[in-house]
Amino acid sequence: MGDRICRKVAWRLLPLLVACYFLSFLDRVNVSYASLTMNADLGLSATAYGLGAGIFFIGYLLFEVPSNILLKRFGPRVWIARIMISWGIISSCMALVQGETSFYVLRFLLGFAEAGFFPGIVYYLSVWFPAAWRGRIIGSFLVALPLSSILGAPLSTFLMGMDHLGLAGWQWLFILEGLPTILMGAVVLLVLPNKPDDARWLADEEKAWLNGTLEREDRAATETSHASIAQALTVPKIWVMAFIYMGIVVGLYGFTFWVPQITKSLGGLSTTQAILITVVPNLLAAGVLVAWGRRSDLSGERIRNLAMPALVGGTLFMASGQMASRPLLSYVLFCAGFLAAFAAFPVFWTVPMAVLRGSAAAAGIALINSVGNLGGFLGPYMIGAVKDRTGDYGMGIVAVGAFVALSGVLTLLLARLSPDTGRALRQAALSGAAPSERAG
Template identity: 40%
Template sequence: MQADSFEERTYKKVTWRLIPLLLLCYAAAYLDRVNIGFAKLQMMADLGMLDVVYGLGAGVFFIGYFLFEVPSNIILYRVGARLWIGRIMITWGLLSAGMAFITTDTQFYVMRFLLGVAEAGFFPGIILYLTYWYPSHRRAYITALFMTAIPLAGIFGGPVSGWILKNWDHTHGWHGWQWMFLFEAIPSVVLGMMVILLMDDRISRASWLDDAERSLLEGNIRHEEKQKRDMPARHLAKSGRIWVMSAVYFSMTMSLYGISFWLPTIIQDMGVTDNLEIGELSSIPWMAAMLAMLIFARRADLTHDRRQHIATTMFLGAAGLVGSVLLAHNPLPSLLALTMACMGIMSAIPLFWSLPTGFLLGSSAAMGIAAINSVANLAGFASPYAVGWLKHITRSMDSGMYMLAILLVLGACLTLKIPVGND
């Protein structure tokens, strides 16, 4: 009992040291990635931009992300998380601020592409970094805790973005969306500097741990690594398991970015016209999602039945997307359905990452995690563009939501086919 108590105290100490900073970093990253959804409410009219142009520009971010994801994670593995993640954050913060100066469609495309290049490697780098500190039976909950950054970005980012759009429009000759890009980039730069100053690359370099704590943590990681394998890159590329996981995560990210980029527009289509009110209403689904993802993750860690939990949450997300369409003419029930969709999608994502990190080790973990994330995040390009194209063709969001729901169902079925292995 005393040994268990010491272990629990040690992991709580690690969690309080690492997770708050990482969570804030990801919240800033995600806000800089998707605040384009709020900028759209003003920017399209100011720049004469079409829905198809917006969808392509929102999605081209992920082309740059895809091309540089694996190289970025390999660099992180070699030079350490502290310097590389700090570099990533400062770079993307400066580029996100630069979005305030775009005036043409081409500039919009170029800046979104460069933003993707700058951010490449951040998320898979953190997922890899967590494997240095936590064994697999603790990782679903810790990953979920870290990924509450996404709903937190929605909870606070929505109202803040709406407030800036409403209250700073035409201030000193700038539009509200320009001020929004500038203000919301500042936290990324500041947090990047904090990462360089405060983050420790490995357990062995953490001066805030005593010898007993360090020995416990390193022993748990060594024990788990004996059950993993470090595959050569050529074998990794041929692994059917990796490709199936990429397809599953693709379906998740399609739905996540479909909601993230279009939620303000969906709420606007319900008849809400005030930008501040749109921002406030958009925070509701994310608040519910944050609670749901922690509950599902804790239960999955206790039962060790991650596949069933992943599939269940994906089915829940699909049902919510379909419900949002069927109830579209009733604002409150439609918002509740969107909330259910966010709860399902957001709960599935951190659970998913316990699967590849459960059997990959060393450089193969760096490459495998980055490869799954980069391939799947092509959905970040496909989703806003496909939804935008369908909206342009059908004059409705319905077909886009149905498409995302179908992909979630297919992804859930694939999840149940993944070999059990060492997760």
């Protein structure tokens, strides 16, 4: 019965949530496509572009925890809709950028507006799905990330070719990719249920099963479940999780914001070709996310399934940076490092969802995401700053790899230094699984 209910909930909620996150990531990273002509039009250096791309996450950091607390107060439906409408407006306003200062200001405001969206969704999923389903559910949700590049690349290629009404292609890109987000925010406001009891498409016995299962998991969670919001923000393990996440995010955004330009630097490629080639690693990443999240669920093992891809991804990134004299090999290793590090994403979010419950969950998840997303500032900025100083991307990619590998090391230390976290993860991963899945 439990599997049938979870599948039903997934088919009802995930298409809408994936579409929302698709637009979120598209509006966040379309600057990487715009940069292929925008940087020259505005006279932006590699350092200035990297700083502007990353400063998004400073605004994100400042409003992340307050945003998730407000989400718990106003409800996911209203607050997620507010987030989407405000960031869609600001994303469209990126077409008004005139130079470094306006670039920095609008990127900062975009992060400020979007703050709370991703951790809000993670928290939202935790009130709908038992722990044994969360790896595959988060993996399926995160498919929106590579999907935004798979579909966003040809769309951005088309928009970059527009030159009408005195606006450059990159300006049309920002305008026309921001407007759907505003419309989707209105859809969320109309149709998204806050919790199982609000879902008209669930029968009473289905609601009872979900509520009962989640309540039992709440009681079985670690002591952090019953901490106040203020106490949750002072728990050392939450900060360790935040730094684990930061290292993974350094790899994700270091790759995402620079891969179009690194692809073009291989030589002989047009802007259109450089954008379209980025589809390949992102297409592979979609499969990796779902497969690795499901693997983690079926095995019930979170720590190894988180540490392994981080260590492998970090090693491949560092190897890529050392191969700057062999551009094609360096590029292949760069993409392979991204795929390995990306596999850690769905598994990572099962950890705070298992050990943070109740009043601590919204603030704790937001803190982890906000501190972790500083990696979104560090990754792009490090690569851009090193490129301006040395003339190539090599040592910047090595630095990115070191952060990703450190995430793997911290994961192993977390399990060793906090045995209760390891126990909670094992119990949560198996508590809601079907017998056939536990045997697998």
